[in-house]
Amino acid sequence: MPPLDPRPAPSMSDLALRLEHVTKRFDTFTAVDDLSLAVPFGCVYGFLGPNGAGKTTTIRMSLSIYEPTMGRVEILGARSALDVRAQIGYLPEEKGLYKKMKAKDLIAFFGGLRGMDPGEARREAVRLLERYGLGGFTDTRCEALSKGMGQKVQVLASVVHKPRFVILDEPFSGLDPVNQQVLEQVILDLRAQGTTIVFSTHIMEHAERLCDRIVLIGRGKRLFDGTIVEAKRSIPRSVRLHTASDPEPLRAVRGVTDVVRLEGDGHWAIMLAEGAQTDEVLRACFRSGIELSSFERHDPSLRDVFLKFVGEEAAA
Amino acid sequence: MKYALRIAFREFGEHVKTKGFIIGLILFPVLVFAGFRVPAILEQISKPTRAFAVIDPTGRFTAIVDEAVERDWQERDDKARLVWLEKKKADAQLADHVPEKRLFRRVEVPPEAIGADLSETIANLKPWLTGERKVHTDDGEQELFALIVFPPVAGQVRKGVQYWSTNLTDEALSKLVSRALAEDLRRKEYTEKGIPQAEVERIARIDVKFDDKDPRKAAGEEDVGTAEKLRQWAPVGFVYLMFVAMMTVAQMLLSSTVEEKASRIFEVLLSSVTPWELMLGKLIGVAAVGLTMFAAWLVSLFVVLRFASGGVGEVAGPLMSLVFTPGVLVPLAAYFLLGFLLYASLLLALGSLCNTLKEAQNFMSPVMIVLMIPLFAMIFVARDPNGVLAKVLSWIPPFTPFTMMNRIAGDPAGWEIAGTLGLLLVSVALMLWLAGRIFRNGVLRTGAPPKIVELWRLLRG
Known part of the structure; x- marks a missing residue:
């Protein structure tokens, strides 16, 4: 288990979402197991984890769609998300639309359910559709929209009421690269407005680009919680090299923790302790007469972090 | 909420x-x-005045048939006229009453069908009854809807009347005529027994009516009407x-x-x-x-x-x-x-x-x-x-x-x-x-x- 965030716990008023020892069981199956979380205001927070890790259940509990079996949830200072529904936006993982409704009416309807005045909701719906390139489809029935357009409409329906806090469950799944970019733009726009955003994903590239902080969940448990930098720091940096010589002498270099043979002939990873210098390794190579055909500093990606934690969890 | x-x-x-x-x-x-309306409208449209013929060797029954058909039309027309009058009271602009359509009209047996005897005439009339040949009426060429054949002897009328038609499910005409004949026979029988005509009419009208009462209602208001x-x-x-x-x-x-x-x-x-x-x-x-x-x-x-x-x-x-x-x-x-x-x-x-x-x-x-x-x-x-x-x-x-x-x-x-x-x-x-x-x-x-x-x-x- 990596060390928890060493900073002092933020005070209640700084938190958009707080989960304290939350557990959810369905009959004998435990979907979320003693999970604690704190999402500060104004950040983009990623819920990462493999399929079935408990991300959606956690989100549903945060939104009061499910009652936790145990533990306590607090969202925007309220015990129930419905008490602060006007300030929350939500895009579920499985996206559905009322087929017979016009795009603008659908967005306005969901705005209405979040407390907007119907007329204002309709005006804002049209404005948003125009802003994100669907100006020509305001009066089109949802059944006539393409899949990508439909998803865009649903994203807009979840933010039409200008919420302070937006939760997006797997927002990128099923989107083509162009629409993924549009959605990233929506998220960046929201962040620029100071909106707190939580989104779940198992695509690490999105998380890496967008998130300030992440929580890694596996089998319902929290595996890591912190910033991206902290996440990367949690696994050792390494040097990747290709050589015909034996790199074993490098073990003696200060800061080298391991020498690992990789797949492919002559490929090696030289694992470094925190603070170790790569040029020291390079000098050692020259000193020991190790002939290099390539030498590369390897910074861990979020993907490495994911694989490490999820792999450890799976092995456990 | x-x-x-x-x-x-x-x-x-x-x-x-x-x-x-x-x-x-x-x-x-x-x-x-x-x-509500279509059956009546359909009846108006689809049921033309139907032509029928009578063979009456004794010559005693044709008048009864004619009178029955005429009286039936008259009754229906009177009823419709009353409804029209009610409406007219409310709406002075209402168009004039259109007389009801006649349901039946007697036509003479076509001369070319008349044979040497009764059975031959009936046989000759079959093409008219099946629609192969048409009779001439005021409404133009028409199929012969029915043929009523009376017996050669007046006394056999109770069991000897033949009703020929390809449409035996529509009983309006046969019932109308048989009712008129039965009434006429009864009247004659009474007269033969020496009961005066007026008395016969009175006896025919004798009827037993029940007054429906509901015991749950207040005294004096126990009567129950049809609508109720x-x-x-x-x-x-x-x-x-x-x-x-x-x-x-x-x-x-x-x-x-x-x-x-x-x-x-x-x-x-x-x-x-x-x-x-x-x-x-x-x-x-x-x-x-x-x-x-x-x-x-x-x-x-x-x-x-x-x-x-x-x-x-x-x-x-x-x-x-x-x-x-x-x-x-x-x-x-x-x-x-x-x-x-x-x-x-x-x-x-x-x-x-x-x-x-x-x-x-x-x-x-x-x-x-x-x-x-x-x-x-x-x-x-x-x-x-x-x-x-x-x-x-x-x-x-x-x-x-x-x-x-x-x-x-x-x-x-x-x-x-x-x-x-x-x-x-x-x-x-x-x-x-x-x-x-x-x-x-x-x-x-x-x-x-x-x-x-x-x-x-x-x-x-």
Whole structure:
């Protein structure tokens, strides 16, 4: 288990979402197991984890769609998300639309359910559709929209009421690269407005680009919680090299923790302790007469972090 | 409540904008109007004045036939003229009375058909009777509808009249003539026995009439009129309307719930509203659709009845005024509303468990069977509104609304109305609570519909 965030716990008023020892069981199956979380205001927070890790259940509990079996949830200072529904936006993982409704009416309807005045909701719906390139489809029935357009409409329906806090469950799944970019733009726009955003994903590239902080969940448990930098720091940096010589002498270099043979002939990873210098390794190579055909500093990606934690969890 | 109403408003909008709903709204008055008017109109159009011929060797019966046909037309025309006069009083601009169409016209046997004897003439006339040849009338060429052949001896008339026609199901002419002949024979017999004509007429009019009295009514007001007798049948109409409304609404509730569930819209909805608000909103929305339909039907029924002339309109007027008294209408409305809520909440709960309409329809079958029972029992209940069957069914909540609506004109005891309404109210509250629990746990459920044990767990969880 990596060390928890060493900073002092933020005070209640700084938190958009707080989960304290939350557990959810369905009959004998435990979907979320003693999970604690704190999402500060104004950040983009990623819920990462493999399929079935408990991300959606956690989100549903945060939104009061499910009652936790145990533990306590607090969202925007309220015990129930419905008490602060006007300030929350939500895009579920499985996206559905009322087929017979016009795009603008659908967005306005969901705005209405979040407390907007119907007329204002309709005006804002049209404005948003125009802003994100669907100006020509305001009066089109949802059944006539393409899949990508439909998803865009649903994203807009979840933010039409200008919420302070937006939760997006797997927002990128099923989107083509162009629409993924549009959605990233929506998220960046929201962040620029100071909106707190939580989104779940198992695509690490999105998380890496967008998130300030992440929580890694596996089998319902929290595996890591912190910033991206902290996440990367949690696994050792390494040097990747290709050589015909034996790199074993490098073990003696200060800061080298391991020498690992990789797949492919002559490929090696030289694992470094925190603070170790790569040029020291390079000098050692020259000193020991190790002939290099390539030498590369390897910074861990979020993907490495994911694989490490999820792999450890799976092995456990 | 604001959010429930917003859900209701959307639900209402979605259903009333469908083509099916609009067609249903228009079709009903059209059908009612057609039901009242089309047979009469069709009769006017499709039934031309039919030509018939008579072979009367004795020459004694043709005049009786002619007189009977003439008198029948006269009676019908007089009746129509009276209705026209009533209308004329209200509307001075009304066009002149158009005399009723004659149903039958006697034509002479075509000369070329006359044979050497009776049987030959009949044989010769067959091409006219089968339509191969036509007779000439004022309306042009026509098929010979019927041939009436009297016996050569006057005394054989009681058993010897032949009625030839290719259409023996339309008995209007044969009955008309046979009645006239029988009357004539009876009159002659009386006269032969020396009873004067006036006396014969008087005797023929002797009739025994019963005065219907209701012991439950105040002294001096025990008389029961025809309209009042019909009153106990009037609620049957409401039971049918409720049944039709239930069927229509059931379909809407199921399809919209299953659609929302299948397309996962429920999840977004449930992040904005409580399951209870969602369920209530859907109930209100669909109820509003049902009521709109019901109101539209009632209005069109009223309009059609208002302008329908003839028998139906005359009976319907007093009948409706009897039903539309607070003592009848208030309990009727209460049973209707509670019955609706009972079944609608059940259907909503069932819908929330299903992912496809097919699954939902499997659940519907038992509900339908329960709905059919009061429908089958309706005739017996209307005939004996305070009998054992009626009383027992009244106290079984799923049957209460139908049975009590059916009984309401039979003036059931006040405690029965209060008691069954109370029980129904408790059942509705219980059903709403149960449906709310199933709904809350069912809407986000995936996979096949639950088995009984799992259903029990859903109710508890």
